[in-house]
Amino acid sequence: MPKFYNFKIAGYFLYFTSMCIVECFHAHASDSRLTETGSAKFFVKENGDTVVQNKGALNDRDLLKIQKFIKDHYKEMYLLWQQHDGGEFYRGN
Structure with a gap:
């Protein structure tokens, strides 16, 4: 799974999967296992704001750090994300 960065933000890696590119632009936040179990999912708007679809195991403080x-x-x-054949920010789901 491609990571956006090789370092952690608030103790979590930001990554996406090959299946992610069929949805609108978003990022998962997970510990070193990079699994969706316990991970958070952030849909990213065109201005960089995020909508949290799944909070996962993140506490509110870490969630805010990642959103920032x-x-x-x-x-x-x-x-x-787009280099991995991602589409536009938004696609009809």
């Missing part, structure tokens, strides 16, 4: 990080880096994250 995504807001500050969403453009470069989107470019990486």
